[in-house]
Amino acid sequence: MSSAKTGSKQVGGRFAKGVSGNPAGRPAGSRNSATLACEALLEGQAEALPQKAVDMALAGDTVALKIWIDRIYPARKDRPVTFALPPINTARDAADVMSSVMNAVAAGQLTPADASELSKVVACTVKSFEGR
Numbered sequence: 648m649s650s651a652k653t654g655s656k657q658v659g660g661r662f663a664k665g666v667s668g669n670p671a672g673r674p675a676g677s678r679n680s681a682t683l684a685c686e687a688l689l690e691g692q693a694e695a696l697p698q699k700a701v702d703m704a705l706a707g708d709t710v711a712l713k714i715w716i717d718r719i720y721p722a723r724k725d726r727p728v729t730f731a732l733p734p735i736n737t738a739r740d741a742a743d744v745m746s747s748v749m750n751a752v753a754a755g756q757l758t759p760a761d762a763s764e765l766s767k768v769v770a771c772t773v774k775s776f777e778g779r
Contacts, residue, residue, distance in 0.1 A: 700714060700715060701715065728757065728761045728764075728765070730748075730751060730756070730757060730761075730765065732744055732765070732768075732769075733747075735769065735772045735773070737776075738773060738776070741769050741772065741773045744769055745766060745769055748762050748765050748766065748769075749762070
């Protein structure tokens with residue numbers, strides 16, 4: 648009954664589990680035709696196009712300016728946090744560390760997002776004790 652159809656979809660799938668429809672797969676190193684076409688169009692323009700965009704940005708083109716700012720100085724996704732964590736050897740130590748993390752958030756020394764990430768580190772540490 649694995650070949651039964653529901654509407655236009657096949658219930659059991661066409662291929663056996665773990666067996667690819669194309670065992671050879673895409674050849675290693677092959678490139679997308681759209682990428683190859685773009686590279687062919689831009690060949691020899693590696694210096695002229697960026698310079699043109701810089702000139703446009705300096706002339707007041709805000710879109711060109713935004714492109715360069717996004718490329719040169721992208722938005723920071725994460726940053727290092729300097730926060731001293733005492734060693735965690737027991738569950739009580741973990742509770743003390745979390746208390747100090749909460750106090751740091753309350754004092755404005757840590758953002759709530761940073762505290763959330765630190766709490767994950769503490770939780771992983773506590774979990775490692777459970778495996779002992």
